Amino acid sequence: MSCAVVVAALLSHAAGFHERVSIAVSRQNVDGLLVMDVDAGEQAKLIRAGADVNRDGALSAPERGALQKKLVAMATGSLKLGLSGFALTLAVTDVKLSTRNDDAVSESGLSLAVMLAASVKSPIGEGIKLEVEATSPDSSHVLVEVSASRPDAGVEAVEKRELAAGEKWAVRVGALGRR
Amino acid sequence: MRRIFALLVIGLALAPQLSCSKSVPPARAFKINSRHELIGGQRALAEIGDYKISNGIIHAIVQDVGTSRGFGAFGGSLIDIDLVRDSRTSATAGVVGNDFFTEMFPAFFLHAVEPSKVEVLADGSDGAAAKIRVTGGGGEFISVVKDINDSLNLVPRANLEYTVDYTLEPGKQYLKIVTTVTNKDTRDATYGAVIPFGFVTLLGEGQRLFLPNEAGFNVRFHLEEVYKRPSELQALPGEVVPMITTAGEGVSYAVSAAPFGPLYMNNKPEYYRPYGAKPDSILIPIASSSFLGTFWSRPPALPSGDPGIAPGKSHTFIAYVSVGTGDVASVQKVAYAIDDPEARKSPTKLGIISGVVRETVTGNAMRGISVVLQDEAGRYQSQAHTTDTGSYIAWVPPGRYRAYAVERARSVAVSEGFVEVKEDETQLIDLNMDPPGVLNVTVRDEQGRALPAKVSVEGIYDHTGAAPPRDFLYNLNVGERYRNSDLVPDDTAESSRRYLETFFFAAQGNAGRELKPGRYRVYASRGPEYSLESEDVLIEANKTVNVQLMLKHELPTPGWASADFHVHSINSVDSDMGLPERVTSYAVEGIDLVASTDHNYVSDFAPTIDALNLSDWLHSTIGLELTTLEMGHFNGFPLKVQPGPVTHGSFAWFRRPPGELFAQLRGLGSDPASTIIQVNHPRDTILGYFGQFNMGTYTIEPYKAGGFGLNQEPLPDGRVSPYHPSQFSLDFDVMEVFNAKRDMLLFSTRVPNPVPPGPEPTSYPKCTGGQIADCVPAPGELLFTTVETLDGGSLLQPAFPGALDDWYSLLGHGKKITATGNSDSHGPTDEAGLPRTYMKVGASADGSMRGLSEPACMDALRKGQVVVTNGPFIELWVNGKEVGDTVVAPTGEVTVRVRVSAATWVDVDRVQIVRGGPDAYSPLFTEIPVTAADQTGDCTAPCRIDVTRTLTVPDKSFIVAVAAGDDDMWPVYTPYEINSFQISDAVVAIAGPLAASFGPAKWGKYAPKLTNRVRPYGFTNPVWVSYQLSSPLKAQKKVLPVGASEKFVPRSFGDLRLLFGQFHGHGGP
Incomplete structure (x- = not known):
């Protein structure tokens, strides 16, 4: 029984959603890039079918727009960022969708890249904690990477972590430079 | 009034200084934020986010941390450097510069710096020197040397910090590089021996290396001689030079050293003074395939006298990289003039x-x-x-x-x-x-149409004896070019003393060339499908000779297209073949389809083919050779070009397992699910995937590494090593079984027949009493050794396995991996399409190549409807089915028909029917000699033999047909005459006494021959025989989408935008 659970757990992640978020913190900005892949298979087909409004088996341009909107919502819905307890409002500034050269309602996978931005009114000072919470649509782990711009335009060591569903992660930032 | 007068006086006093002072532009260092700040040039690798330093005279770029974009492992290296030119930008080529420098990083013998930080230390705004600093710990750039480092304690266990400061002063034409290693530990950092410190420099083809002193331009062969000198670990053999220099088109480089701190050659000066060693001399123990080891420093001495660094202490060594205008003299002028009293570097009297x-x-x-x-x-x-x-x-x-x-x-x-x-x-x-003569050649086909063809000009030299032609026919030291010769032992017969004075390409059927006066035989050829025609000429000074030759298409192959899936151009660091010459070299050899597979760079040959009006003759597909340092080389095609990134889509490979690399290569494909992944030269020293993972030829699984092997310990972040046996993956589609003209990579090594003269190896006696491994068997037999399996057992393994035996074994295990043959051509003497891969594609293969169906070609590759050859064309039918098919034969009885055809100049002496399967990982051969009498009945020229046999074979067998000839293919295909000097050769030479105890040296005269003539050889892919019909399960191959799993480490918002830009969106609204 335990082997089956382990195998099932492995299989539940083997085909599904793969999400990673890269966050760059600078003195006045928090920027992010979220990339989500949906593996080829039944899941991808269901998502495509959901956008096929006229049920003709093909995704027209407006339908792809709706698909993109849906995927963005799925990807960003559970992404939460904060600065020492204050929640940040993230705006989507740019999106790219890839249907893997296949516009049919098929099992072909999907990929999404989303640029995110949050501006802060006051400069982010040294010692402030960046709080991150992220859950992928199938509750698989999300790989999160955080980097910070240094005042001398140098390189800050990157923190990265695989967040489990519901897990909160706090990263203390040092002195920051401009974006 | 008085104030005005005072100001006037002050102004007049200052005037001389103001009007006569020579303003020197300041130096600046900064992080690159825009493509306009890049340097540009054929070898330029920099991207936004890297660090630039400039003073208006020269400019240079240091790569940010991460994986090297050059040939090395780590970022933080010097990757671009050039004279400052006018800042033009081309819409297609980017910044127009002339960087021809690949990469340079500090090395502590076999250890390097793994940078964790790059920063601007001084931006130059104060008028002083600008400075960029790289900081990090130590790291192995080639993991196979970890065993050497560990066994000899060459890397201290103490905590060491490395800094590399790149400094550029206003007004200087050289970059100063100060490398410091500091012991941050509380214990001594001891070294097991006095080892050399210096740099690894990768210059790249297009920059001709000139070593002032004994070698001049003759680095390759002179270093071979130098390796024969007395040496030891603390006195390595190598060229002793005042600096290394290069000559190139519009730019040249010099690397020189400061006589600062303890010097390596001073440790045992008796080994070096005879060759002119001075305090600032550099030792070059390695010069291999664009990879140069340049050493001069050494660790200091502890109070005990042992080499090491005390706690809190540092050791520093200093290099200078000068830039010239294209010849050695212009850059030597800069290097000789360096005046750096702090580093004890004085100008040289000249x-x-x-x-x-x-x-x-x-x-x-x-x-x-x-x-x-x-x-x-x-x-x-x-x-x-x-x-x-x-x-x-x-x-x-x-x-x-x-x-x-x-x-x-x-x-x-x-x-x-x-x-x-x-x-x-x-x-x-x-x-x-003296003036030359001129030769003009016109080549036509039987219909009188201009034909792209190769022209080879053969001469006969007078010298007889054992010395190779390079000793008497031309002077490599002064930069004369190498002339290929026939590799036949010289005697009185002229046919043993042939060489190629030159060869050139008649792209549109016409070409001319200036030649040294003399008597020559001029040949025209167009690969193995066309005839070989010739005419004797006398070239005289200031006179022109016109030759007209007609080539017959002797071997038409209707429905079959020929291809070369492993090709390099100037976009590879080790090739300087420009795209026009590159594609022309394929058109003149009669290749139909060429794949652009540059090292870690995605190229597209199509625009060049079109511009040269060769589209009727030649089709191209976009590919890539993902080149790791020591895990193997892997091609992917057909791919998409990503115009944004500097390498157009290539990606980081360092510390990633092979299966992941295959999946990401697929993701680059124009149709990711259909990308073909090809493993190249799988047994080629540290470049061979099977050899590096110790794949057992008969088990197709890794066995335990013996001696020097890849580092299988967990990575610093705890992940499994990408070189661990569990990471070995067979998830590729195609295997390059036949690579270039190297017999030693194709065939497992056997005892020659007759046995060569010379002493027998002391390590291996003759085989007796049933022993077959670790001994010398009878002539013609395979050399075997025993290896240890991962579970502690014993396994029989060819001592020097060839890719053909690996492939037969894979087939026997039921792996339907298609075999290909490719040239791996890097330059004109690696003949294009030698060997080549024929694919059964149908009607689109006939007529103009504009109509060639690329999907049909890829489909044929996947199905194994492929024949590999350098000359003879082989057709195979089993019960009427062709290659790639499966025959259902419930009793195992099959009728095998083999038909071999060849052009008149291609020799065919025998055919083999090869049968293998689960019962015979080492397959069984039926050999059939070919004679003139076989050209009978339906078998008329170009057919050489058409033979049928009946066999009874076990279930799940495969059948392959092979054709071979004994007469070499000169002058169309010249011998493999210069064995490549691999990094592994250099390591073995440096290992000195240790080398005798491992590797090929143990086998003495039975070690593989490194040079060979090219003889006709070809084989089909298999026809499979099954007792019953069954549909094989089709496993979906893993694909990693572009941009999704790259281990990209962003540093700034600019980097996030860059990554976003690389994401390949399709199908969005």
Whole structure:
């Protein structure tokens, strides 16, 4: 029984959603890039079918727009960022969708890249904690990477972590430079 | 009024300073934020986010942390450096510069710096030098040397921090590199031996290496001689030079050293002083395939006298990279003038040699001639190019000199006697060169149409004896080019003394070339499908000879297209073949489809083919050779070009397992689910995937590594090593079984028949009493060794396995992996399409190549409807089914028909029917000799034999047909004459006494032959035989989408935008 659970757990992640978020913190900005892949298979087909409004088996341009909107919502819905307890409002500034050269309602996978931005009114000072919470649509782990711009335009060591569903992660930032 | 007068006086006083002071542009260092700030050039690798340093005279870029974009492992290296040119930007080519420098990083013998931080230390705004600093810990850039480092304690266990400061002063034409290693530990950092510190420098083809002193331009062969000198670990063999220099088009480089701190060659000076070692000399123990080891420093001594660094102490060594205008002399002038008292570097006292090179008959000044200067002691000291007025100038240490003028179509001119040059004096040495003759060749087909063809010009030399032609026919030291010869032992017969004076390409059926006067035989050829025609000519000075030749298409292959899936161009660091010459070399060899597979760079040949009007003859597909340092090389095609990134889509491979690399290569494909992944030269030293993972030939699984192997320990972040046996993956589609013209990679090594003369190896006695491994068997038998399996068992393994046996074994295990044959051509002497891969594609293969169906080609590859050959064309039918098919034969009885065809100049002496399967991982052969009598009935020219046999075979067998000939294919295909000097060869040579205890050296005269003539050889892919019909399960191959799993480490918002830009969106609204 335990082997089956382990195998099932492995299989539940083997085909599904793969999400990673890269966050760059600078003195006045928090920027992010979220990339989500949906593996080829039944899941991808269901998502495509959901956008096929006229049920003709093909995704027209407006339908792809709706698909993109849906995927963005799925990807960003559970992404939460904060600065020492204050929640940040993230705006989507740019999106790219890839249907893997296949516009049919098929099992072909999907990929999404989303640029995110949050501006802060006051400069982010040294010692402030960046709080991150992220859950992928199938509750698989999300790989999160955080980097910070240094005042001398140098390189800050990157923190990265695989967040489990519901897990909160706090990263203390040092002195920051401009974006 | 008084104030005005005072101001006027002050102004007048200052005026001389204001009007006469020479303003020197300041130096600046900054992080690159825009593509306009890049340097540009053929070898430029920099991207936004890297760090630039400039002073208006030269500029250089240091890569940010991460994985190297060059040939190395780590970022933080110097990757671009050039003279500052006008800042033009091309819409298609980006910044227009002339960087021809690949990469340079500090090395502590076999250990490097793994950077964790790059920063601007001084931005130059204060008017002083600008400085970029790289900081990090140590790391192995080649993991196979970890065993050497560990066993000899060459890497201290103490915590060491490394910093590399790149400094550029205003007004200077050189970059100063200060490398410091600091012991941050509380214990001594001890080294097990006095090892050399210095740099690994990757220059790349297009920059000709010139080593002042004994070698000049002849680095490859002179280093072989140097390796024979006495040596030991603390006195490594190598070239001793005052600096390394290069000559190139519009830019040249020099790397020199400061005599600062303890010096390696001073440790055992008796090994080096005879060769002119001075305090600032550099030792070059490795010069292999663009990879150069340049060493001079060494660890200091602890109070105990042992080599090491005490707690809290540091050791520093200093290098200078100078930039010239294209010849050695221009960059030596900069390097010799370096005055750095802090580093104890003083300018070298110099004299000047100048002169004019003219043509003897006309007296015309000659432009672009290479002039090499040699002193009376025989040392090659400098090289210069003549200008438009025929004049040259070089700065040399005082001494007595003579000059050589070198040009490809003329005999070398040597000045008479030696001229004395004193310090600060100028001496003139003029030279006169004899004029060439001219050869024009026109090639037509049987219908009189212009035909792209290769023209080979063969000469006969008079010399007989054992010395190779490079010893008497031309002078490599002064930069004459290598001439291929027939590799036949010289005797009185002219057919044993042939060489190629030159060869060139008639892209549209017409071409001409200047030649040294002499008697020649001129050949026209177009690969193995066409005839070989020739005419004898006498070339005289200032006269033109016109030759017309007609080639017959002797071997048509309707429905089959020929391809080469492993090809390099100038976009690879180790090739300087420009795209026009590259694609032309394929059109003239009759190849239908060429894949662009540059090292870690995605190229597209199609625009060049179109521009040269070759589209009717040649089709191309976009590919990539993902080149790891020591895990293997893997091709992917057809791919999409990503115009944004500097490498157009190639990606980081370092510390990633092979399965992940295959999946990401697929993701780059134009149709990711259909990308073909090809494993290249799987048994080629550290470049061979199977060899590096110790794949057992008969088990197709890794066995335990013995001796030097990949580092299988967990990565620093705890992940499994990408080289762990569990990471070995067979998830590829195609295997390059036949690579170039190297027999040793194709065939497992056997005892030659007859046995060569010479002593028997002491390590291996003759096999007796049933022993078959670790001993010398009978002539013709395979050399075997025993290896240990991962579970502690024993396994029989060919001592030097060939890819053909690996492939037969894979087939026997039921792995349907298609075999290909490719040239891996890096330059014109690696003939295009030798060997080649024929694919059964149907009607689109006939007629113009504009109509060639690329999907049909890829489909044929996947299905195994493929024949591999360098000459004979083989057709195989089993019960009427062709290659790639499966025959259902419930009793195992099958009828096998083999038909071999070849052009008249291609020899075919035997056919083999090869049968393998689960019962025979080492397959069984039926050999059938081919004679003239076989051309009978339906088998008329070009058919050589059409034979049928009936066999009874076990279930799940495969059948392959092979054809071979004994006469070599000169002059169309020249021998493999210069064995490549691999990094592994250098490591073995350096290992000195240790080398005798491992590797090929143990087998003595039975070790694989490294050179060979090219003889006809070809084989089909299999026909499968099954007792019952079954549909194989089709496993979906893993694909990693572009941009999704790259281990990208962003540093700033600019980097996030860059990554977003690389994301390949399709199908969005």
